[in-house]
Amino acid sequence: MPPIQSVCVYCGSRAGADPAHRTAAVRxxxxxxxxxxxxxxxxxxxxxxxxxxxxxxxAGGEVIGVIPGFLERLEVGHKxxxxxxxxxxxxxxxxxMADLADAFVALPGGLGTLDELLEVITWRQLRLxxxxxxxxxxxxxxxxxxxxxxxxxxxxFADRDIMRLVTFVPSVEDVLTALETAPAAGxxxxxxxx
Ligand code: AMP
Numbered sequence: 001m002p003p004i005q006s007v008c009v010y011c012g013s014r015a016g017a018d019p020a021h022r023t024a025a026v027r028x029x030x031x032x033x034x035x036x037x038x039x040x041x042x043x044x045x046x047x048x049x050x051x052x053x054x055x056x057x058x059a060g061g062e063v064i065g066v067i068p069g070f071l072e073r074l075e076v077g078h079k080x081x082x083x084x085x086x087x088x089x090x091x092x093x094x095x096x097m098a099d100l101a102d103a104f105v106a107l108p109g110g111l112g113t114l115d116e117l118l119e120v121i122t123w124r125q126l127r128l129x130x131x132x133x134x135x136x137x138x139x140x141x142x143x144x145x146x147x148x149x150x151x152x153x154x155x156x157f158a159d160r161d162i163m164r165l166v167t168f169v170p171s172v173e174d175v176l177t178a179l180e181t182a183p184a185a186g187x188x189x190x191x192x193x194x
Pocket of ligand 1: 012013014042044071090109110111
């Protein structure tokens with residue numbers, strides 16, 4: 001069994017303006033399933049979220065969705081998942097997704113994606129977990145975030161070593177390569193999420 005068995009993906013509830021983002025999301029889902037890993041995601045059937053989930057399912061993989069009741073109608077809860085966890089709030093959703101995952105991957109997305117990504121980065125900074133975090137800088141979409149992190153460091157609000165908390169990679173293929181060698185998070189760090 002590989003140490004990283006479940007991968008939580010954060011990505012847009014929209015498909016975005018560049019069709020290459022959807023292509024990359026589908027590719028990621030296919031590669032993830034082929035690598036024998038489970039997908040954990042927000043449970044919706046819209047945007048890049050469903051592109052990844054549908055690709056995992058089409059390639060014979062397992063998908064766990066986690067969605068709050070109030071969002072199930074808005075994001076149209078996906079009906080074909082291996083498991084759909086219904087939770088009470090956005091905070092429960094993020095905690096459950098983080099609990100279920102061994103690693104986190106951000107694809108292009110909007111405010112929700114940014115919120116989810118920054119939260120797991122800050123939780124790692126606080127040593128609440130030690131699970132690897134990857135940002136797929138697909139089409140240089142996340143370049144402004146890299147600049148923002150640089151500005152935070154330059155402004156004296158964080159040390160340069162915050163860049164070790166998260167790994168920016170140019171393509172979805174690079175995530176799969178990195179997952180092969182990524183160590184599992186320490187058991188102690190995993191339990192401190194709650
Ligand atoms: P977005 O990137 O905004 O398209 O959203 C991606 C996912 O994040 C969707 O499942 C949204 O429901 C979710 N989301 C949106 N806003 C938030 C938020 N403030 N906190 C957590 N998740 C959110």
